[in-house]
Amino acid sequence: MASVEFKNVTKSFGNFHAVSDVNFDIGDGEFVCLLGPSGCGKTTSLRMMAGLETPTSGQIFIGGQEVTHLHPKDRNIAMVFQDYALYPHMNLADNIAYPLKVRGEPVDKRHARAREVADVLKIGHLMDRLPSQISGGQQQRTSLARALVYPAKVYLFDEPLSNLDAKLRLEARGFLNHLQRDMGMTAVYVTHDQAEAMALATRIAVMDQGKIVQYASPIEIYRRPATTFVANFVGNPPMNLVEVEGAQADGRLALKAEGLGIGALPMTDAIGKALATSNRLTLGVRPEHLSLAGAGAQNTIVAPLFANENMGPESLVTLDRGEGARVTARIFTDDHLDVSDTVTLGFSAEHVHLFDSAGNRIPAVGE
Amino acid sequence: MKISLPAFVGRIAFSALAALIGAAFALPLIWFLFAPFNARAELGLAIPDPWTLNNFVTVFGNSYAVQALWNSFIQATGGVILVGAAATLAAYALSRSSIPGKGAVTYTLLLFSSVVSGSAAMVPIFLIISAAGIMDTHVAVILTFAGGLLPTAMFILRDFIDSIPKSYEESAMVAGASPVQAFFDVALPVIRPGIVVVVVWAFVNIWGSFLIPFILLRSSDNMPASVAIYSFYSEAGTPIVTLLAAYALIYSLPVVALYLFVSWKFGFRFFGGIKA
Amino acid sequence: MTTEPLATPPKRKTRNFALLSNRAGAAFMLPAGLLVSVFVIVPFFWVIFVSFTNRTLIGATALNPQFVGLGNYLALFDPATFFQRGQFGFSLILTTQFVLASALLGQALLGLLLAWLIQTVPPWIKRITETFVIAAWILPEVVIGFAWFAFLDYDNGTFNMLLESLGLPPGDFLLQQPFWVIVVFNTWRGAAFSMMLFNSAFSSIPPSYFQAADVAGASSWQKFRDIGLPLIRGHIVTDLILITMWTFNTFTPFLLTNGGPSYRTELVSIYNYRVAFQDFQFGKGAAVGVIMMLINLAFALIYLSLGRKRAPK
Numbered sequence: 028m029a030s031v032e033f034k035n036v037t038k039s040f041g042n043f044h045a046v047s048d049v050n051f052d053i054g055d056g057e058f059v060c061l062l063g064p065s066g067c068g069k070t071t072s073l074r075m076m077a078g079l080e081t082p083t084s085g086q087i088f089i090g091g092q093e094v095t096h097l098h099p100k101d102r103n104i105a106m107v108f109q110d111y112a113l114y115p116h117m118n119l120a121d122n123i124a125y126p127l128k129v130r131g132e133p134v135d136k137r138h139a140r141a142r143e144v145a146d147v148l149k150i151g152h153l154m155d156r157l158p159s160q161i162s163g164g165q166q167q168r169t170s171l172a173r174a175l176v177y178p179a180k181v182y183l184f185d186e187p188l189s190n191l192d193a194k195l196r197l198e199a200r201g202f203l204n205h206l207q208r209d210m211g212m213t214a215v216y217v218t219h220d221q222a223e224a225m226a227l228a229t230r231i232a233v234m235d236q237g238k239i240v241q242y243a244s245p246i247e248i249y250r251r252p253a254t255t256f257v258a259n260f261v262g263n264p265p266m267n268l269v270e271v272e273g274a275q276a277d278g279r280l281a282l283k284a285e286g287l288g289i290g291a292l293p294m295t296d297a298i299g300k301a302l303a304t305s306n307r308l309t310l311g312v313r314p315e316h317l318s319l320a321g322a323g324a325q326n327t328i329v330a331p332l333f334a335n336e337n338m339g340p341e342s343l344v345t346l347d348r349g350e351g352a353r354v355t356a357r358i359f360t361d362d363h364l365d366v367s368d369t370v371t372l373g374f375s376a377e378h379v380h381l382f383d384s385a386g387n388r389i390p391a392v393g394e
Numbered sequence: 395m396k397i398s399l400p401a402f403v404g405r406i407a408f409s410a411l412a413a414l415i416g417a418a419f420a421l422p423l424i425w426f427l428f429a430p431f432n433a434r435a436e437l438g439l440a441i442p443d444p445w446t447l448n449n450f451v452t453v454f455g456n457s458y459a460v461q462a463l464w465n466s467f468i469q470a471t472g473g474v475i476l477v478g479a480a481a482t483l484a485a486y487a488l489s490r491s492s493i494p495g496k497g498a499v500t501y502t503l504l505l506f507s508s509v510v511s512g513s514a515a516m517v518p519i520f521l522i523i524s525a526a527g528i529m530d531t532h533v534a535v536i537l538t539f540a541g542g543l544l545p546t547a548m549f550i551l552r553d554f555i556d557s558i559p560k561s562y563e564e565s566a567m568v569a570g571a572s573p574v575q576a577f578f579d580v581a582l583p584v585i586r587p588g589i590v591v592v593v594v595w596a597f598v599n600i601w602g603s604f605l606i607p608f609i610l611l612r613s614s615d616n617m618p619a620s621v622a623i624y625s626f627y628s629e630a631g632t633p634i635v636t637l638l639a640a641y642a643l644i645y646s647l648p649v650v651a652l653y654l655f656v657s658w659k660f661g662f663r664f665f666g667g668i669k670a
Numbered sequence: 671m672t673t674e675p676l677a678t679p680p681k682r683k684t685r686n687f688a689l690l691s692n693r694a695g696a697a698f699m700l701p702a703g704l705l706v707s708v709f710v711i712v713p714f715f716w717v718i719f720v721s722f723t724n725r726t727l728i729g730a731t732a733l734n735p736q737f738v739g740l741g742n743y744l745a746l747f748d749p750a751t752f753f754q755r756g757q758f759g760f761s762l763i764l765t766t767q768f769v770l771a772s773a774l775l776g777q778a779l780l781g782l783l784l785a786w787l788i789q790t791v792p793p794w795i796k797r798i799t800e801t802f803v804i805a806a807w808i809l810p811e812v813v814i815g816f817a818w819f820a821f822l823d824y825d826n827g828t829f830n831m832l833l834e835s836l837g838l839p840p841g842d843f844l845l846q847q848p849f850w851v852i853v854v855f856n857t858w859r860g861a862a863f864s865m866m867l868f869n870s871a872f873s874s875i876p877p878s879y880f881q882a883a884d885v886a887g888a889s890s891w892q893k894f895r896d897i898g899l900p901l902i903r904g905h906i907v908t909d910l911i912l913i914t915m916w917t918f919n920t921f922t923p924f925l926l927t928n929g930g931p932s933y934r935t936e937l938v939s940i941y942n943y944r945v946a947f948q949d950f951q952f953g954k955g956a957a958v959g960v961i962m963m964l965i966n967l968a969f970a971l972i973y974l975s976l977g978r979k980r981a982p983k
Contacts (some may be wrong), residue, residue: 077568081686099567099687106568116583125579126569173569183568352560404890409795412787415780416799419858421805422821426813429820437819438826451873476705482700491695494687498692499699501974503706508970510710513939514962517720517946517955518713539889541709544702565687573690588837602810605921624925635820642813650950653808 029090029180030055030212031076036085038071045071047237048085050236053181053230058207060224062260063234069217072234073183076215077106090180098130105179107187111170119145120154123172132178144172164195165311175206184216188223198250200226221261225249251394255386258311264343266311266380267354269328273308275299282310286348288327292376297390301383308389310378314343317356319366320373328354328372335366346370417589429639436635449640458614459641462622465644469535469607470600476540477547477596482589484544485551486581490563500552507545512605523610530612538610539600547592554588555581591660594652619645622650714963720956727950735953737845741959758935758958761941765918768853768937773917776857778910781864786864786894789872802867807862815925818855844927848935852923859922864909871905872898915966938962 031053038046040161046068053059061069075087078099089094094102105126110286113122120138121128123145127137138154147149148168151215153161158169166185174182188196204227207214218224224231225245226385232242233256241253252258258266271282279291280298292298302306320327333353345355356372381389421606429435430449432442453459488496512519523534562584566576604620613619619626623642689697704928721742725735751903752759784803788796806814821828822843830840843851875898883893899906921939929936929944936944938958 058625077564077688079564079568099564100570100572102568103570104568106565108561109566110559110561112559112565114562114580114584116586125566126573129566129569129571129575173565177569405790408787408890409791412791412795412799414786415784415787416795416802419799419802419861420830421818421832422814422858423802423805423809425820426817433678436826437823439828476701480702480705482699487695487698490688491690491692491698492686493695493699493749503710505967505970505974506706506710506714506975508915509963509966510714511915511962511966513919513942514923514959514966515713515717516692516942517952518716519709519958520946521716521725521952522708522712522722537705538709541705544706545710548702560689569690573694576689582838598808602812604810604925605943609943620810620812623816626815628925628928638816642816646809646813649808650805650811653804 028255029083030088031181031213031215032088033072033248034086034088036072036075036082036087038068038075038080039083044237046075046082049237049239051242053213053215056211056213057233058212058216058227058229060216060218060228060231061234062218062221062224062231064219064260067234068237069219069234070185073185073215073217076181077104077183078102096211103179104183105174105177107170107174107182107185109186109189111166112160113157113166113169113173113189118155118157119150119161119169122158122169123154123176125176126157126173141172141176144176145169148172148175163191165201167191167195167199180213181211184214186217186219189218189220196223198241203227216372222263225261231261251308251388251390252311252380253388255309255382256383258380262313264314264355264357266313267317268382269310269312269352271308271356273298273302273306275302282308284310284331288325288329289379290325290376292379292381293392295390295392298381301381301389303382307384309382309386311382312374312378314355314357316378317354317372317374318358319356320371321345324371324373326374326376326379328374329369330354332366332368344370344372346372419483426639426643429635430643432639433636435639441483447668449636450644452637453644459619459622459637461615462617462619463645465532465616466601466618466620468532469539470597472532472536473539473543473600474593474597476536478589478593479545480540481544481547481551481592482582482585484550485555486577486585488548488552489555490560491497500549503545504549507542510542512603516605516609519606520609529610530616534610534618535600535607535618538606539596539603542606543599547596550592550595551585551588554584554591556583586590587660591656594656598649598652676718692768712895717956720952721960723953725731725952725954725958729946736840738953742954744960745954746957756936758938759942760933761936761938764849764935764936767849768856769914769917772853772856772958773860773913776911777860777864777913777917780857780861781909782868783908784861784865785868785872788869790890803862803865806858807860811922812925814859815922817928818851822851825857845931848931850925852935852937854928855923855926856917856920860917864913867905867909868902871902875901907976908973911969911976915973918920918965918969919962 033049033051034238036046036049037044049068049072062070063069071080072277075082076089077099077131078094078097082095085095086093089102089104093314114125117125120141123141124132124137125278127132127140132140142151142154144156148171150161150165150168150172153165154167158166161169165314167190171187188199206212207227216224216227228245230242231248233248233253234242235256241248243251243253248257248261252261252266253266269284269287270286272288274281274283275294276291278294280294281291284290289310317328328346328348329347332344333347334343334345336343336345340355343355344358345353347353350383354372379391381391383389402532425437425439428440430443431447432440433446433474435449488500519538523529523538526534528534528537542628558581562571562580563576566580567573571579601618602620604624607616607618608621608624611621614622619641623638623645624642626638629635688695720735721737722737722739724738724741738779746758751757753763756758784799788799793798809817822830824830824842829843831841841847879897879901880893883897888896919939920937921943923935923937924943925942927935929940939962942955942958944963945951945958
């Protein structure tokens, strides 16, 4: 196992900067997810770690050794591809044992090792089959087995679960989590699925337009998203963002928006700085922190009902604040919610996130 | 089920028309189903009485005819090996390397290959072979066909390789394979169906060709079957129809067999779609 | 979060990673490059060079050809003889008629008709018809030449037998109507390509388009005219250019008629062969080759530009 470090790494394709001036480090034994929408540079970053792309500038280190221009074969890494890349002309045994073959292991030894790994992944009984003769889930596990069959410094995953159906994906996710606990491997995992990243990562690097927007533990990203982009990307449904007008009154912060009733918040230096630039702020509240409020609740959002979706243990209640601005509440209830045309949602001040006009988080008191 | 009367009549008419056209296409070939098995075959259509394989025995007893078939085989096989190997390497480079000017090379080759046809370039091809001192040899035919078929073979194969995900070779390299290992262990086996199609296509093209060997070969020792058949029926005097019918059938068999093989194996509808 | 810029390391000029390095790629291209250069590209330039000389196959000018300028071209385009039988102009016009009649009308129309018919007829008729149409196309050209030679034989040929059984007078068509024989011959020989191209074009149209027309009450002809034809327009253009080029360059009719009788089926390819390899005038033959290549070039450029427009890459 080894650490990974990016120093000022930029990758341009013509005028397009897929990755621009990215710095981060991954500690030994960490499981880091690169999370972001398509085209954000996460896959390019991963491929540069693998050596399948060469950075336009900057340096990459694996285990303290610079590998920026090293051929993939000389990096001693393992990678699971999105399309699995199982060789159609080799049976599972040969597929899984291929990395050992190119390392010069004798055939009986490498097949024995392949069988060992395959047994762990519950595909040991399929070793004579061709990739085309097994199911999608089994193909995914075969590609995983091929990556695990040799001791690599770093394990790279390029959206390995995106071709599985929802149920298999959950199962595979659980298995990967178990594997990480078991092996303590250093892994970099690219995904656009925030739930996958939350479930697997020790740290998540949220990427947008070639840059890392936030690099922190899942819980940190959930609790203190650095920007509105992160807030909107992590969480299901994502955080509600409401454009508000902020003003300082009597040493406290008053927020104003259509249908919003909120008590004054304590003023901080950071808020003062943000207000000095612009009084247009963004207020964020996660759907799970909203509840149906009776009259007299202190902080409320009132708007006409747009949709009421019963999901079983919970209901998603969505309000339409006009001009496409919606607010969704995730309400845990076994009962069918009986909501009328206009709904009042309440929330507590401790769950309020504030972002300045540029979309950056304004630290709360004590942060 | 009810079909309206006009629709029913229409379907009958369509079927009749299709069958009629099919019959028109079959007519010139029907003779070939009978004459090879008729010991007294003439140019007229006649049901063999009795059916016999004597004509084939005659063919295999004719050393000139057998030699010509063997020559066809040598030339087609030699050409195919060259085309297959050179086209595979070149197509792989066109698809997977980032050599500058790749696109321009492709475009130029495509242009040249469609401009320089055998019937337009027969004079310079003759002169080149003559200058190289290999006139009237198998090598002359093999090299000429290899050069002429290569551009098209390269494009068919490049398209095929382009459609194969790069992750095959990438995964091999990440797993520790060198580019050469990745090519032979992973890429080549995956490309194989494309190579088979190209090789079969080239074989059929060379096997069936007439003009190039007709120009480049002099002695009967080197003549392929195509030229032999032509001289059998075009030379003065009545052709030996019995021999010729059986011989033409034998000569056609590899082409038919390869066509059936390719369409069974790959469902390749455009087999031979692009001629040299 | 570590987004503070560190000291920028010195820039190094390095090649991007590729599955095949440039050097290996060049090595891979080498064998094909050599073969194509020698047998495709060199002939292209050599034929231009030879066309300005009086090179012959035998005699003094075989070894020491002289530069004759445009002499060969002037001889080809000599207005006094241009249109005479056995001269270049006659051959060029003949070839044009041949391409129009056998490729553009014959192969393309018959191919289109067949492709449309076999969409609707019972599978067994489809299979049998397809088999014979494709057989006419895949069998080696000498076999086809011989088959037609036998088919059209005056005394015993299947065709005359058929005519007589229908009460029609037999004919020696290879002598009487040689041009129409090679037109029908080439149509028969090449219709399969157009049929298969159009067939695959038709089957790429989602069936729901035709079902929607069925629901709207369209007849078979209306479906063909309003849905099938407009949607395969691109394929039709491709087909026309390709079969035009092939028919223009074909040498196969030589195997049936030898270009005769008295030059009446002497297409430019056959004319080129006769001038160069029977009259041994390589210089003049090369000039014919150059003109053929120029015509090929025009069609190829149209074809490639259409292809580029459709698939910008």
